Amino acid sequence: MASIHDLQRIATQVRRDILRQVHAVNSGHPGGSLGCTEFLTALYFHQMRFSAAPFEMDGVNQDVFFLSNGHISPVFYSVLARSGHFPIAELATFRKINTRLQGHPTTHEGLPGVRIASGSLGQGLSVALGAALSKKLNNDTHLVYSLHGDGELQEGQIWEAAMYAAANKVDNIISTVDVNGQQIDGSTEKVLSLGNLRAKFEAFGWMVFEMNGNAMEEVIAGLENAAAHTGKGKPIVILMKTEMGMGVDFMMGTHKWHGVAPNDEQLSKALAQLPETIGDY
């Protein structure tokens, strides 16, 4: 099993992958990707039990993950490639014509590791719950994980799903919300305040945990703790505080880098802060 040090080295490389992917095509979403790097690294290199190759869509007797905020595809693709789902070199095709690494993740091009298309927000929680129900029908005790943006919680379907999950005691799911407080038009507070998310989820009948998503030890502990609380009749949500743009000083603390790629100079400045660890693609 990977040590915290190993996981941090992977995370640094994933951040380089994110920046280099979006820079190469001058498009994509670096901010939220950088913020969720520890989480996805911990999930795929520590927490989940799965087979990357061969990848099986049905994921029976495996843990499965759904990315609901599909725009952070650069971090998802990097982690999928580096966990053995497809060749790392394929990251160079991100968002290019004929690629399997579409702007937003899709099953349409057959990219291993992706089980649902996402991009239009608010749909992934329902899908993850469906997969969790399917696991129960199959007597499969593995878990379903999902990740959502905080801005995404403004979509009504999320709350339809939240109500359903608690009412039906879907307790084999761990949903995580990336609480970075930012969305395209500004802070979530300014655009449409989410209010008290803990109180909201608790009122909907969920078990709520919180963690700092940019501290690897906390993410590991948070995921392990959440997994230990599954099977108790309640769905679980982790409110994960992150910093958008984490790891690159000039990208942090602003929504400006939500969907903007660095230019050549900005890329070199950013990569200088993230020395290569396990090898660039």
Place this chain on the structure above:
Amino acid sequence: MAIQFTFTDQNDTRSGFGAGLLELGKSNPNVVALCADLTGSLKMDAFEAAFPERFFQTGIAEANMIGLAAGMTIGGKIPFTGTFANFSTGRVYDQIRQSVAYSDKNVKICASHAGLTLGEDGATHQILEDIGLMKMLPNMVVINPCDYNQTKAATIAIAKHHGPVYLRFGRPKVPNFTPADQAFEIGKAVKLKDGKDVSIFATGHLVWKALKAAEQLHEMGIDAEIINIHTIKPLDEAAVLASVAKTGCVVTAEEHQRNGGLGDSIAQLLARTTPRPMEFVAVNDSFGESGTPEELLVKYKLDTPDIVQAAKAVLARR
């Protein structure tokens, strides 16, 4: 000599769906059903009673229902969702587009109370755009069977097709005239009457109306060919072209908007290959309203006399 088509009984197509779903429940343990608070209306109650562990009541939350269904395919389930046609399509279009069609999920979207014939509830519930919405989605099969027996057969058949399907049916009791033991083949048109003067392609409840029109046309010396297009997509192009090659003119009949419906698909096919005079029996860019099904079919010109009239008109243009 007069011709006369007959039926065995009158029944609603939604009950055909319910009966088909119950059979599937017995024969295929992977079939699951989801319903958004319309279990009785969709006739899904027999399935719910027989297989409670495979029935999922989602409440009045159709977007979540479609997402749940998409997710349940992961693990090998074959979900059948049930609600009214309006809430099965327009209300959840983006969920179907992204989580089902684009994601190639094996979800069967089953929709009752389609068209004007749901009657008194009025235009909020009378969707006349659903065929168009669904057929525009890449990867989506669109089926609108004509009676109880055919709806039951279609329900059973779509479980064997891997991929998203939209199955459209209705509320009122209508003549049940197709064989109980029919083999339903997706994408295969069914010729109900040979004819040489005009091709009438009908779908759903208007197939029976087309047969009645053929009786009247026969009295007038017009020999109409009647073809049941139960699958609007993929369209049985060979059957359409073979019939039109013989008759040289076309009428389409459907309980749907002219824009986006069966007639529009056939017109496109003919425009690409062999343009011929064509008349459309369909709703023409308007909403419905409250009334009995029969009153509405008369008022919105979807009745037997309208098909007769369209056939005469198109023959005059041939």
